[in-house]
Amino acid sequence: MKNTEISDLFDEIADVLEFIGENVFKVSAYRKAARAIREMPQDIEQLYKNNQLSEIPGIGKNIAQHIEEYLKTGSISKYKNLLSEIPGSFIEMMKIPNLGPKTLKLLYDRFKIKTLDDLKRILEKEEVMKLPGMGEKKIENIKKGIEIYLSKKTSNRISLGIALPIVTSIVEYMKNVCINISPCGSLRRMKETIGDIDILCTAEDTKKVIERFVEYPGRRSVISEGETKGSIIVKDSLLQVDIRVVAPDSYGAALQYFTGSKEHNIKLRTIAKEKGLKINEYGVFREDRKIAGKTEEEVYEIFGMPLIPPELREDRGEIEAALNGNLPVLVEEKDILGDMHIHTNWSDGSNTIEEIAKRAIEKGYRLIGLADHSRTSKFAGGLTVEELKKRNKEIDEIAKKYPEITILKGMEVDILGDGKLDYPDEVLAELDFVIGSIHQGFKKNVTERMLKAMENPYLDIIGHPTGRLLSSREGYSVDIDTVIEYAGKTFTALEINAYYDRLDLNDTNLLKAREKNVMVCIGTDAHSVWMMDYLKLGIGVARRGWLEKDKILNCYHFKEMPLKRKKCYNV
Numbered sequence: 001m002k003n004t005e006i007s008d009l010f011d012e013i014a015d016v017l018e019f020i021g022e023n024v025f026k027v028s029a030y031r032k033a034a035r036a037i038r039e040m041p042q043d044i045e046q047l048y049k050n051n052q053l054s055e056i057p058g059i060g061k062n063i064a065q066h067i068e069e070y071l072k073t074g075s076i077s078k079y080k081n082l083l084s085e086i087p088g089s090f091i092e093m094m095k096i097p098n099l100g101p102k103t104l105k106l107l108y109d110r111f112k113i114k115t116l117d118d119l120k121r122i123l124e125k126e127e128v129m130k131l132p133g134m135g136e137k138k139i140e141n142i143k144k145g146i147e148i149y150l151s152k153k154t155s156n157r158i159s160l161g162i163a164l165p166i167v168t169s170i171v172e173y174m175k176n177v178c179i180n181i182s183p184c185g186s187l188r189r190m191k192e193t194i195g196d197i198d199i200l201c202t203a204e205d206t207k208k209v210i211e212r213f214v215e216y217p218g219r220r221s222v223i224s225e226g227e228t229k230g231s232i233i234v235k236d237s238l239l240q241v242d243i244r245v246v247a248p249d250s251y252g253a254a255l256q257y258f259t260g261s262k263e264h265n266i267k268l269r270t271i272a273k274e275k276g277l278k279i280n281e282y283g284v285f286r287e288d289r290k291i292a293g294k295t296e297e298e299v300y301e302i303f304g305m306p307l308i309p310p311e312l313r314e315d316r317g318e319i320e321a322a323l324n325g326n327l328p329v330l331v332e333e334k335d336i337l338g339d340m341h342i343h344t345n346w347s348d349g350s351n352t353i354e355e356i357a358k359r360a361i362e363k364g365y366r367l368i369g370l371a372d373h374s375r376t377s378k379f380a381g382g383l384t385v386e387e388l389k390k391r392n393k394e395i396d397e398i399a400k401k402y403p404e405i406t407i408l409k410g411m412e413v414d415i416l417g418d419g420k421l422d423y424p425d426e427v428l429a430e431l432d433f434v435i436g437s438i439h440q441g442f443k444k445n446v447t448e449r450m451l452k453a454m455e456n457p458y459l460d461i462i463g464h465p466t467g468r469l470l471s472s473r474e475g476y477s478v479d480i481d482t483v484i485e486y487a488g489k490t491f492t493a494l495e496i497n498a499y500y501d502r503l504d505l506n507d508t509n510l511l512k513a514r515e516k517n518v519m520v521c522i523g524t525d526a527h528s529v530w531m532m533d534y535l536k537l538g539i540g541v542a543r544r545g546w547l548e549k550d551k552i553l554n555c556y557h558f559k560e561m562p563l564k565r566k567k568c569y570n571v
C-alpha cells in the first residue's frame, strides 16, 4: 500500500508551502488530503484503478492529479519544483517534532540558519527568546523535538521523560471507557529509554475502547485496529503506542506479563515449571485449572513472593530477594522532602528565589537546595564571591517570609582543571552544601580531578557524575567505578541528576554505589520552575537502583542530613 508514502509527501508539500508563505487554504488542502489518505482503510492504488479517487473526502481534481502522477512515475513534479525553492536541509528540519514550518521560517529569516547544527546553536542564544511567540518553554520543546528526531534516526528509542507525559495524557483520555487502565512495559519499569508504549486495560465494552483509542487526538497514524488490540503512532514523538483489552479475571496476569522485563518473566516461568505450574498472560495454572490472575499480588503470592515493584523487574536478583524475604523497601515520592539542585536567576535560571520557593511549597516540599553556577562558568552566569554573598542575603530574606520551607544555600561549583574547586574553602564553608561538577575539559583527567575534589571537606556531592546526555553525549572519559569507590571512602554523595536528558547516575551505576554504601542526592537541575517536575524521573531511577530512603540525602531534614561537611560520619 502506498497510502503512507503519499500522505507523507502531501504533508511535506504542505510544510514547504507554509514555509514559503503560501496562502493558508492551499496549505490546508494538502494537509486534509494527507490525513484522509493516511487514515482510510482502502488501498489508494486500488481506488485509483477503480477511478474512485474523487470519492475520498477532501480530494479535489488537483490533488487527484498528483496522486495519479505519483502512482505512474514515483514522484510528483510539483514537489520537485517546490524543493528547489527552499534550502536543502529544511525538509529534514521540518520533520522535527514541535518545530513547525512557521517557526522555522521565523528562525531562518532572522538568523539565516541553514543546517540542523545552525538551528541547535541559535537555540542557545538569548536573542531567540525575543522573537514573537518564542518563550522558554517553546525553545525547550524544540530542543526535545530535535532530540526525538535524532534518536529516532539512530536508535529508535525515546527518553522516559518524553514518553511519560504522552502516556499520562492517553490514560487520561481513555479512562472513562475503561474499568482499569495502566501503562506496562518498559515505561512502567521506569527504564531510562522507551522503545514503545504499552497500555493495558479492562472494560465493559471492548469495541468502544479500541474505537476511542484510534481516535486519540494526538495520533499521527493508526497502525492496526483489532478486536482487543490497537496500535497508533503519536504525533509529537513518533512513538508507537499499543493498547490491549483483557478480561478482568486476567488483568493481574496480563499486567505482570506485559510489564516484563522479558528476562524477569523468563525467570518466573522457570520457577513456575519447577513447581509444576504454568504462567502466561491469562493466569497461573495448575494442570488446566486457573489458580491466580486477577491481581498482580495474587500472581506473585502463588510463588511465595510479595509483589515485586516494577522498577526492579530486570532479573538482577529481585526474584531471589523476594523469595528470601529481603526485597529493599524502595524510596517513594512521599519520602522525598525536596529538590536539591535548582538554579535561580542569580546564575542562568529563569526564576527568582521567591518564585522557586512558592512552587516548592505548592509541591508540598519541606526543603529546596538552590545551586547556582560558580564564577568560572561565565557562560552560565556564574557568581563572583560578592554576588554569592548578595544571593545568600536574599535567601535569608525570602526564608523569613516562607517559614514553612527550608531554603538551603547551595552552589554547583566547577571542578577546575587541577581538581580544585572554583571558590576558596572559606567561601565554601559558609554554604549549606556544595555540589561539585565538571563543566569544562570533559576529556582531561576527569577521574583524577574528581578524586582530588572529593578530598575537599566542603564538597558534599558530585553533580551529574558521568556527564552523559541521553540524546547526544556519551559522557566524560571517567572511570566511574573508581569515582564511586572513592565517594564511599570520602563520604561524598553522588547525584542523581533528574533532568530528562541526563538521568545521571543511572540505574546500573546506582547499584554499584549501593554496594559501596555511597549516599545519593536527587536534583532536577531545574533552570525554570516547571522543570522541577522532573523529580519523579529521578525517583524512578533511584528505585531502579534499589535505593532505600536512608541512602538519599533529600529524605532527611537539613538538621539530620548526613552531609560530608558536618563530619557526622563514623569513620
Ligand code: DGT
Binding pocket: 184, 185, 186, 187, 191, 193, 194, 195, 196, 197, 198, 257, 258, 259, 260, 261, 262, 265, 266
Ligand atoms: P521497550 O518497548 O523496548 O522499551 O521494552 P519493553 O520491555 O516494553 O518490551 P516490549 O514492548 O517489547 O514488550 C512488553 C512486555 O511484554 C515485555 O516487557 C515483556 C513482555 N514480552 C514481550 N515479548 C516477550 C517474550 O517473548 N517473552 C516474555 N516472557 N515476555 C515478553
Ligand code: CA
Binding pocket: 185, 186, 187, 195, 196, 197, 198
Ligand atoms: Ca514497550
Ligand code: CA
Binding pocket: 185, 196, 197, 198, 242
Ligand atoms: Ca510493545
Ligand code: ZN
Binding pocket: 412, 437, 439, 463, 464
Ligand atoms: Zn551542571
